[in-house]
Amino acid sequence: MTRVLCIGSAVLDFTFTFDQLPDRAEKYVAQSADIVGGGIAANAAVAIVRLGGNAVLGARLGDDPVGETILAGLRAENVDVSRVTRTPGARSSYSSVYINSEGERQITNFRGEGLRLDVDAFEDVEDLDAVLVDTRLPDAALFGLQLAQRRGIPGVLDGEAPVDPRLIDAASHVAFSRPGLEATMPDRDPDDALRETAERHGVWTCMTNGALGTRYTHEGSILHFPAFDVNATDTLGAGDVWHGAFALALGEGMTATDAVRFASAAAALKCTRPGGRAGTPDRATVTQFLKEKQQ
Ligand SMILES: Nc1ncnc2c1ncn2[C@@H]1O[C@H](COP(=O)(O)OP(=O)(O)OP(=O)(O)O)[C@@H](O)[C@H]1O
Numbered sequence: 001m002t003r004v005l006c007i008g009s010a011v012l013d014f015t016f017t018f019d020q021l022p023d024r025a026e027k028y029v030a031q032s033a034d035i036v037g038g039g040i041a042a043n044a045a046v047a048i049v050r051l052g053g054n055a056v057l058g059a060r061l062g063d064d065p066v067g068e069t070i071l072a073g074l075r076a077e078n079v080d081v082s083r084v085t086r087t088p089g090a091r092s093s094y095s096s097v098y099i100n101s102e103g104e105r106q107i108t109n110f111r112g113e114g115l116r117l118d119v120d121a122f123e124d125v126e127d128l129d130a131v132l133v134d135t136r137l138p139d140a141a142l143f144g145l146q147l148a149q150r151r152g153i154p155g156v157l158d159g160e161a162p163v164d165p166r167l168i169d170a171a172s173h174v175a176f177s178r179p180g181l182e183a184t185m186p187d188r189d190p191d192d193a194l195r196e197t198a199e200r201h202g203v204w205t206c207m208t209n210g211a212l213g214t215r216y217t218h219e220g221s222i223l224h225f226p227a228f229d230v231n232a233t234d235t236l237g238a239g240d241v242w243h244g245a246f247a248l249a250l251g252e253g254m255t256a257t258d259a260v261r262f263a264s265a266a267a268a269l270k271c272t273r274p275g276g277r278a279g280t281p282d283r284a285t286v287t288q289f290l291k292e293k294q295q
């Protein structure tokens with residue numbers, strides 16, 4: 001089974017749905033609400049397991065009730081949480097997420113307090129096929145990408161702002177979100193920024209851009225893979241599912257181009273289902289979807 005080490009954030013999301021996002025200092029009544037696990041690396045880890053892989057999560061939690069709930073959610077999804085560091089007295093991270101009827105969302109995140117991560121615990125994770133890191137814990141992410149380099153396996157960076165330049169150097173594949181690329185190379189044409197970053201750092205680069213799809217470097221030029229045309233109702237975690245699926249696909253030995261297609265299908269299907277990462281599809285569903293779409 002393909003095994004991916006995911007390093008970065010694990011949070012709890014308190015989600016609320018409305019017709020329109022709240023924009024005044026008033027009391028609002030949500031149409032529905034939920035409490036779901038979130039965080040970039042944690043969502044990606046869940047996606048990897050649902051898509052048929054094995055995911056080891058490197059994340060930091062407190063020993064508080066929020067941390068307990070986060071861990072229970074990850075265990076229920078069969079994510080390997082043996083490398084999660086729980087710090088006594090620390091406070092875990094959580095977010096409030098407002099989602100409107102178009103699936104757009106507004107997120108407020110509390111980063112947590114007193115959290116730390118034991119990176120040495122990653123060294124003895126055996127049989128890894130890929131490493132995926134987000135930008136939340138730059139030192140731990142750097143350690144993970146260097147581990148990937150030492151083992152000769154793909155090291156994928158989910159390039160959400162702010163992106164530590166050391167991580168771009170250490171990765172083999174950098175998949176920016178649009179805001180991540182714009183913050184990293186301000187006032188640049190995205191295609192030029194992708195090409196230049198690829199050349200300067202010797203990495204494969206791409207930019208995901210929601211319903212506008214993915215632009216990526218291929219043999220010195222930029223190719224575009226359109227997003228699959230779906231009825232998107234909840235885009236929460238779509239990027240995380242994309243990155244988890246992409247890292248898994250590379251770990252399985254797919255080319256980057258095939259991995260973009262696979263990841264785009266997994267993320268598009270997630271957008272059609274409610275509940276943040278709870279809407280992540282399984283492998284059979286993605287395979288069937290790709291067969292039907294022929295894109
Ligand atoms: N509305 C949508 N319809 C179809 N596919 C989508 C849609 N939104 C996102 N996707 C797919 O998911 C990929 C990642 O989405 P996006 O670029 O929004 O990630 P992001 O900016 O990292 O956001 P986040 O991590 O907060 O979900 C897109 O490139 C696309 O393939």
Ligand SMILES: [Mg+2]
Nearest residue numbers: 160177239240
């Ligand atoms: Mg993202």
